[in-house]
Amino acid sequence: DIHMTQSPSSLSASVGDRVTITCRANQTISSSLSWYQQKPGRAPKLLIYAASSLQSDVPPRFSGSGSGTDFTLTIRSLQPEDFATYYCLQSYSVFYAFGQGTKLEIK
Amino acid sequence: QVQLVQSGAEVKKPGASLKVSCKASGYTFASYTMHWVRQAPGQGLEWMGWINAGNGNTKYSEKLQGRVTITRDTSASIAYMELGSLRSEDTAVYYCARGVGSPRDVWGQGTTVTVSS
Numbered sequence: 001d002i003h004m005t006q007s008p009s010s011l012s013a014s015v016g017d018r019v020t021i022t023c024r025a026n027q028t029i030s031s032s033l034s035w036y037q038q039k040p041g042r043a044p045k046l047l048i049y050a051a052s053s054l055q056s057d058v059p060p061r062f063s064g065s066g067s068g069t070d071f072t073l074t075i076r077s078l079q080p081e082d083f084a085t086y087y088c089l090q091s092y093s094v095f096y097a098f099g100q101g102t103k104l105e106i107k
Numbered sequence: 108q109v110q111l112v113q114s115g116a117e118v119k120k121p122g123a124s125l126k127v128s129c130k131a132s133g134y135t136f137a138s139y140t141m142h143w144v145r146q147a148p149g150q151g152l153e154w155m156g157w158i159n160a161g162n163g164n165t166k167y168s169e170k171l172q173g174r175v176t177i178t179r180d181t182s183a184s185i186a187y188m189e190l191g192s193l194r195s196e197d198t199a200v201y202y203c204a205r206g207v208g209s210p211r212d213v214w215g216q217g218t219t220v221t222v223s224s
Contacts, residue, residue: 001169034208036152043202043214044144044152055210087152091208094166096142101151 002027002090006099012107013078021073021102023088028068032092035064035073038101039084047086048073080106109133111203111215118221119193127218129186129203136184137161142207143177143188145199153199157207158186193222 031051036044048064088099143155156167
């Protein structure tokens with residue numbers, strides 16, 4: 001099984017800050033990693049696919065990097081609407097797996 | 108436009124079975140894989156499994172293997188997720204989603220399922 005470990009599990013930041021969330025796989029997943037944002041009561045929204053490709057209509061302040069086992073999601077200049085929970089997802093294996101999530105809160 | 112519309116909320120008793128539907132529109136149903144993801148109250152996202160809507164091949168999470176079955180009706184463009192031997196821990200919002208992890212990603216609105224005696 002491929003397991004995904006996200007860190008931190010929660011994070012407090014201010015509007016305008018730059019934040020980084022990491023996701024680590026327990027074995028190589030190449031670049032088969034995507035990032036989702038979820039707000040309460042809503043379905044997840046895809047931000048990044050293939051580790052670093054920005055989904056259409058997603059603001060460029062979101063970026064992703066990494067390959068193999070270690071990945072990061074960076075949000076430059078946090079906006080009020082960015083406070084949400086973020087999940088990574090591996091799609092390298094036919095058995096997909098999400099990370100446990102990172103809750104981004106306003107400081 | 109591409110849309111996935113799920114069936115309505117359900118309340119089930121422990122030990123019962125559940126069947127949630129997901130009707131697709133706006134695209135060629137058989138051309139994409141449909142995934143099912145669930146989220147228990149206050150918890151993270153859990154991937155449940157997928158079906159290749161074209162050939163019907165399926166994969167299920169090891170945790171749910173034996174209790175979950177995903178099927179589809181290509182003539183009606185509907186995917187189904189059945190979960191048996193329900194327990195309280197199955198209380199969750201269940202989502203269908205096309206093309207998870209790809210730029211063709213689309214999600215249903217979610218179906219709330221409550222398992223309670």
